Amino acid sequence: MRALQMRNVCFTYEGSEKPALSGIDLDVEQGEFVTLLGRNGSGKSTICMLANGLIPHAIPGKLDGRTEVFGLSIVDHSVASLSTMVGIVFQEPESQLFCMSVEEEVAFGPENLAVPKEEIAERVEWALSLVGMKGSNSRSPATLSGGEKQRVAIAAALSMRPSMLILDEPAYALDPAGRVDMYSMLRSLKDKLGMAVLLAERDAEDAAEFSNRIVLMDQGRVLRNGPPREVLSDPDLLERIGLEPTQLGELSSLLGERLSGRSFSFLTVEEAEAAIVREVLSGKDGVRR
Amino acid sequence: MIPRPVTDRGERIISTRDIKFTYENGPEALRGINLDIRSGEYVALVGGNGSGKTTLAKHMNGLLRPSSGSVEVMGKPTHDRTVAELSKVVGYAFQNPDHQLFCSTVDDELAFGPRNLGSSPEDVARRVEYAIDTMDLRSIRGEPPLSLSLGDRRKVSIASVIAMDPKVLILDEPTMGLDAAQSRDLMGTVRKLNDDGHTIILITHEMKLVAEHVDRVIVMANGRTMLDADAKGAFTDLTILGLSKLVPPPVSKLAHRLAERGVSKDILSPEELVFELMRLRGGP
Numbered sequence: 086m087r088a089l090q091m092r093n094v095c096f097t098y099e100g101s102e103k104p105a106l107s108g109i110d111l112d113v114e115q116g117e118f119v120t121l122l123g124r125n126g127s128g129k130s131t132i133c134m135l136a137n138g139l140i141p142h143a144i145p146g147k148l149d150g151r152t153e154v155f156g157l158s159i160v161d162h163s164v165a166s167l168s169t170m171v172g173i174v175f176q177e178p179e180s181q182l183f184c185m186s187v188e189e190e191v192a193f194g195p196e197n198l199a200v201p202k203e204e205i206a207e208r209v210e211w212a213l214s215l216v217g218m219k220g221s222n223s224r225s226p227a228t229l230s231g232g233e234k235q236r237v238a239i240a241a242a243l244s245m246r247p248s249m250l251i252l253d254e255p256a257y258a259l260d261p262a263g264r265v266d267m268y269s270m271l272r273s274l275k276d277k278l279g280m281a282v283l284l285a286e287r288d289a290e291d292a293a294e295f296s297n298r299i300v301l302m303d304q305g306r307v308l309r310n311g312p313p314r315e316v317l318s319d320p321d322l323l324e325r326i327g328l329e330p331t332q333l334g335e336l337s338s339l340l341g342e343r344l345s346g347r348s349f350s351f352l353t354v355e356e357a358e359a360a361i362v363r364e365v366l367s368g369k370d371g372v373r374r
Numbered sequence: 375m376i377p378r379p380v381t382d383r384g385e386r387i388i389s390t391r392d393i394k395f396t397y398e399n400g401p402e403a404l405r406g407i408n409l410d411i412r413s414g415e416y417v418a419l420v421g422g423n424g425s426g427k428t429t430l431a432k433h434m435n436g437l438l439r440p441s442s443g444s445v446e447v448m449g450k451p452t453h454d455r456t457v458a459e460l461s462k463v464v465g466y467a468f469q470n471p472d473h474q475l476f477c478s479t480v481d482d483e484l485a486f487g488p489r490n491l492g493s494s495p496e497d498v499a500r501r502v503e504y505a506i507d508t509m510d511l512r513s514i515r516g517e518p519p520l521s522l523s524l525g526d527r528r529k530v531s532i533a534s535v536i537a538m539d540p541k542v543l544i545l546d547e548p549t550m551g552l553d554a555a556q557s558r559d560l561m562g563t564v565r566k567l568n569d570d571g572h573t574i575i576l577i578t579h580e581m582k583l584v585a586e587h588v589d590r591v592i593v594m595a596n597g598r599t600m601l602d603a604d605a606k607g608a609f610t611d612l613t614i615l616g617l618s619k620l621v622p623p624p625v626s627k628l629a630h631r632l633a634e635r636g637v638s639k640d641i642l643s644p645e646e647l648v649f650e651l652m653r654l655r656g657g658p
Binding site for chain 2: 260
């Protein structure tokens with residue numbers, strides 16, 4: 086079943102004149118990892134909040150078009166009923182952590198659903214081990230590092246056993262090593278759970294490698310929607326819409342310009358190394374003009 | 375008065391001598407820092423969260439005082455000088471601009487500091503105009519600062535520091551939360567400030583920013599300086615960057631992997647790498 090389906094969705098926040106989303110068509114399939122890429126104000130967060138019903142139920146505005154989560158219209162279902170299907174994690178973990186211990190935090194959602202005690206305990210252990218926080222049950226969230234807080238927020242979303250996880254710039258406040266850890270964790274989550282993941286990001290560098298699709302957004306519209314290799318291969322377009330082209334995308338396009346008749350689209354450093362050794366440097370005989 | 379000639383580049387403007395600092399009930403945040411910052415330099419202070427970079431920077435304008443060791447600004451020790459006095463030489467723009475914005479218009483915000491220093495109304499007006507021009511705020515000068523976008527709030531907070539006409543500008547993670555276009559715009563302005571003779575100390579963990587903009591990089595980890603080098607030098611030792619929780623940009627990683635094929639390890643941008651690869655192929 087399709088995790089998310091948006092058809093011709095338009096949304097304007099109450100009090101604003103400019104639409105935040107205009108004519109969005111977007112699908113996320115079960116098991117797919119989709120990255121929304123765009124600058125501040127491009128509409129990424131608005132899509133995230135629509136997909137779990139915060140819009141329109143908690144955040145008012147003018148909504149048109151149809152948004153369905155696992156076949157259910159978000160307009161006809163409450164945030165609470167959607168929350169068993171869709172987990173959401175925001176930029177700042179502080180905004181969603183409020184309990185005295187990590188365990189209470191992760192148990193909070195299922196407790197509210199009146200899940201039996203034993204099953205809650207199981208879910209807490211399962212979720213904490215998935216995010217690499219096993220054994221931190223009794224720690225106070227306030228004593229955790231930024232990266233650890235974000236992991237707890239993700240565990241709290243996972244303990245609801247959602248079928249889709251939405252992450253709105255989860256690595257925003259993390260240092261580079263923290264970003265790398267966060268993204269390798271998301272990659273392993275993707276592999277282990279096979280759930281649908283919708284990620285909003287401004288920086289494509291980290292998610293490019295393991296996203297199934299990148300949806301490029303600008304001013305409330307979808308500009309491109311396709312595999313990372315394809316979407317990121319146009320550094321000029323990324324720059325035009327206020328994004329930083331990936332270095333490997335830029336390198337691919339520059340190399341293609343210099344070596345006529347060839348085109349490159351590197352996604353990983355390893356891939357670029359192999360291609361450069363094979364096609365640019367070694368056996369120069371083979372590539373003689 | 376404000377743009378300074380490039381010729382006064384070079385004199386020592388901030389020196390730290392073996393400074394150590396421990397937060398109350400906390401770990402030792404600085405463990406003996408010896409540094410000279412020279413006039414006109416564009417320096418990046420880089421390191422992971424908790425490496426001590428912000429703690430060190432706060433010593434440079436007296437916001438924090440060392441537990442031991444000493445800090446000199448313009449050749450004079452700072453221990454008996456107030457933050458207000460030091461702020462005329464060393465300005466500090468905080469990571470979160472909202473911590474320093476509180477007036478009802480951008481103009482008022484920029485006038486606040488110089489007015490408090492007792493500048494004449496003409497002088498205050500001149501400083502405000504300079505800050506408005508430099509940070510390109512003319513179109514929003516009548517707006518309430520807190521109603522502006524994050525990118526504009528950052529610019530206003532930096533402008534309010536510039537209005538104090540400091541020689542040194544400390545920018546704490548100025549691009550955090552900005553997207554690439556806002557970030558390019560802001561970094562262009564900072565470049566201009568440096569060209570005008572301001573000494574810039576940029577606190578960041580964005581290595582791409584460092585590769586593109588700065589002259590000198592000081593890498594910190596665990597309250598110590600791990601490396602003090604020019605921008606290229608900083609990327610030749612990936613082990614130190616790794617220990618410091620920093621991540622080299624992909625092109626820099628790629629250059630290291632290609633080093634045994636003759637590619638130089640100090641490559642910072644895709645353009646440089648392509649140039650290097652073409653050189654190794656022999657010919658254009």
